[in-house]
Structure formats: structure tokens, C-alpha cells
Amino acid sequence: MIIPTIPTPEEVLDKGFRRAKKAANKVRSSNIPRQQKSKKTEEARIKTACQVIEESFNMILERVPKIEELHMFYQDYIDVVVGVDELKKSLGALNWAVELLSKFENQYVFKVRRSSPQDASKVRREAFGRIASVVYRIEDELNFLDFAKSKLRNMPTIDFDATTAVIAGFPNVGKSTLLRHITTAEPKVADYPFTTTGIQIGHYERRWQSYQIIDTPGLLDRPVKDMNEIELNAMVALEHLADVILFIFDASETSGYPLESQFRLFEEIKHIFKTPIVCIFNKMDLVERVKYLDEYINKVEDPLLITAAEGTGISEIMDKLEEFNNEKKRRSRTDV
Numbered sequence: 170m171i172i173p174t175i176p177t178p179e180e181v182l183d184k185g186f187r188r189a190k191k192a193a194n195k196v197r198s199s200n201i202p203r204q205q206k207s208k209k210t211e212e213a214r215i216k217t218a219c220q221v222i223e224e225s226f227n228m229i230l231e232r233v234p235k236i237e238e239l240h241m242f243y244q245d246y247i248d249v250v251v252g253v254d255e256l257k258k259s260l261g262a263l264n265w266a267v268e269l270l271s272k273f274e275n276q277y278v279f280k281v282r283r284s285s286p287q288d289a290s291k292v293r294r295e296a297f298g299r300i301a302s303v304v305y306r307i308e309d310e311l312n313f314l315d316f317a318k319s320k321l322r323n324m325p326t327i328d329f330d331a332t333t334a335v336i337a338g339f340p341n342v343g344k345s346t347l348l349r350h351i352t353t354a355e356p357k358v359a360d361y362p363f364t365t366t367g368i369q370i371g372h373y374e375r376r377w378q379s380y381q382i383i384d385t386p387g388l389l390d391r392p393v394k395d396m397n398e399i400e401l402n403a404m405v406a407l408e409h410l411a412d413v414i415l416f417i418f419d420a421s422e423t424s425g426y427p428l429e430s431q432f433r434l435f436e437e438i439k440h441i442f443k444t445p446i447v448c449i450f451n452k453m454d455l456v457e458r459v460k461y462l463d464e465y466i467n468k469v470e471d472p473l474l475i476t477a478a479e480g481t482g483i484s485e486i487m488d489k490l491e492e493f494n495n496e497k498k499r500r501s502r503t504d505v
């Protein structure tokens with residue numbers, strides 16, 4: 170998300186007062202009658218200081234995207250990373266400062282006009298004091314916006330038009346292998362604060378349709394009860410993205426996780442997400458279709474049996490995703 174550079178109160182005031190001085194010098198060297206000069210000079214200083222500072226804050230307010238207009242995934246993402254309420258509060262404080270400064274501008278220009286030439290500079294000093302105190306009043310909010318800027322610099326770039334599958338399953342079950350086989354290019358890895366290794370996003374096109382497969386190492390690969398609140402919220406963010414979840418079982422159990430615990434994780438994810446889930450049993454090259462395995466395979470709807478390492482079963486997954494894509498298109502047509 171684009172948050173522009175956030176100045177400190179000192180920087181804002183310095184810029185405002187410096188420009189005010191310049192404006193004053195300009196008036197001083199103009200050919201206004203002498204008796205009016207001191208008042209006109211102070212008037213220019215007050216006006217310029219207020220306007221320059223207002224402009225700095227307005228520029229920030231204009232450049233930060235309206236949070237409620239962002240895709241729900243980004244709204245949740247921002248909420249998890251920095252807090253939407255806090256961000257809105259800080260922007261609200263900037264608005265408050267702009268309104269007050271514009272009030273000061275009118276109030277003090279009027280005061281200078283009504284003052285004697287000798288008192289004009291006193292009025293201006295009073296105005297500058299109040300301007301400074303308003304800017305310092307929002308120091309915490311400026312600091313927060315600066316923190317948010319650095320935190321939100323590398324938001325993952327999501328293609329919201331693509332049909333999106335999010336991969337889930339215990340570590341070592343073959344998620345990356347699958348991602349590499351389905352998607353053509355090297356998956357892009359974006360910063361994602363809930364996972365230690367970043368989010369991996371792979372893309373591919375099929376019959377002129379775009380697909381996107383997302384892996385979030387460290388998030389959808391362990392029991393939900395072990396998750397903290399941030400991670401649970403991150404799951405909500407993912408739910409806004411996923412048209413479908415690909416849950417990968419390691420049928421061979423060579424990853425070290427018994428099918429029983431893998432199935433428990435599947436149940437948890439099914440419980441949390443309202444998104445449809447496609448169950449994929451991987452590493453079929455290492456197993457016999459024994460009764461024990463069949464028990465699990467038969468428990469789920471339309472399972473796909475694959476050997477990701479050899480690329481076997483990948484086209485069936487793509488067919489399945491195409492079905493979801495067609496369904497999504499059909500739904501969006503009837504929604505219009």
C-alpha cells in the first residue's frame with residue numbers, strides 16, 4: 170500500500186516556517202506603503218505557514234488509499250499488520266489538524282488586520298505557537314503512520330481476477346513440489362508477516378483464464394489450536410482470496426505425520442473456512458492402496474490421487490480448478 174513519506178513534526182514546522190519567512194521577505198521587498206508593510210508581512214507569514222503545513226498533511230491524506238475501498242483481503246491484511254482502526258484514527262488526526270490550521274489562518278489574519286502595526290508581530294508569534302502545538306499534538310499519529318508505511322511497504326500483489334487456490338497441509342507433504350509443477354514461472358515470494366518464509370504465489374494460464382496458487386508456509390500447516398490471534402486473523406484474510414483450498418495429504422506418511430493427524434488438520438480447516446476444499450493424496454508412488462489408506466480416501470469427496478514429484482495427477486487438479494473457474498464465472502454472470 171502506498172503511504173507517502175511521513176514527516177516528523179519538526180520537519181513539517183520547519184518547512185512551513187521557512188516558506189513563511191520567504192513569503193514575508195517578498196512582501197517586505199515589494200512596494201507596499203511603509204505603514205502597511207509590517208501588517209502585510211505578518212499576514213503573509215501566517216497564511217503561508219498554515220497553508221504549507223495543511224498541504225503537507227493533505228498530500229498524505231490524498232495519497233493513502235481509502236481503506237474501505239480496498240479488497241477485503243487487503244483490509245484484513247492491514248488490520249492484522251497494523252490495525253485498521255489505528256490507521257483510520259491517525260488519518261483522522263491529520264484531518265483534524267488541517268481543519269484547525271485553516272481556522273487559525275482566518276482567525277489570525279483577521280487579528281493582524283485589526284491590530285496596530287506594532288502588535289502585528291506579537292499576533293503572528295501567538296499564531297506560530299498555536300500552529301506548533303497543533304502539529305506536536307499529532308506527533309504520535311505521525312509516528313504511527315511512519316510505522317505503518319514501513320510495515321505495509323511489501324504487501325503481496327494479488328491478482329483478484331484470477332481463480333485462486335490456497336494450498337494447505339502439514340509440512341513436507343509436497344506443497345512446494347505441487348506449486349512448482351502446476352505453475353509455470355518460478356513462484357514469486359512476497360513478504361507476508363504471518364509466515365516465516367513469506368507467501369509463495371504461482372500463476373498459470375489455461376484456456377485464456379488466469380489461475381493463481383498460493384502457499385503460506387507456516388500458516389495452514391499445523392493445528393489451529395496452536396495459532397495465535399494474528400494467525401487466526403491471517404486465515405480470515407486468506408479466506409477472502411481463496412476460491413478453493415487444495416488440502417494436500419501425504420498418503421505415504423513419510424513426512425512424519427500420521428494420516429490420522431493429517432485428517433484432523435483437514436477437519437479443522439474445513440471447519441474454519443467456508444471455501445470448498447479439494448482433497449489431494451500425494452506421494453502415491455510410495456504406497457500401496459491398502460485398506461488403512463482407503464479408509465481416509467473414502468472419507469472425503471472426490472479425492473485426487475497424485476505423485477507431485479513425477480507430475481502425475483497434476484492435470485486432474487487443473488481440470489478441477491477449471492471447474493471452479495467456470496462456476497465462478499457462471500455465478501458472477503447471474504449476480505449482475
Ligand SMILES: Nc1nc2c(ncn2[C@@H]2O[C@H](COP(=O)(O)OP(=O)(O)OP(=O)(O)O)[C@@H](O)[C@H]2O)c(=O)[nH]1
Binds near residue numbers: 339
Ligand atoms: N516420493 C515422492 N516424494 C515427494 C512427492 N512430492 C514431494 N515429495 C518429496 O517430499 C519432500 C517435501 O516436499 P515439499 O514440496 O518440499 O513439501 P512442502 O509441503 O512444500 O514442505 P514445507 O515447505 O516444509 O511445508 C521433498 O523431498 C519432495 O521431493 C511425491 O509425489 N513422491
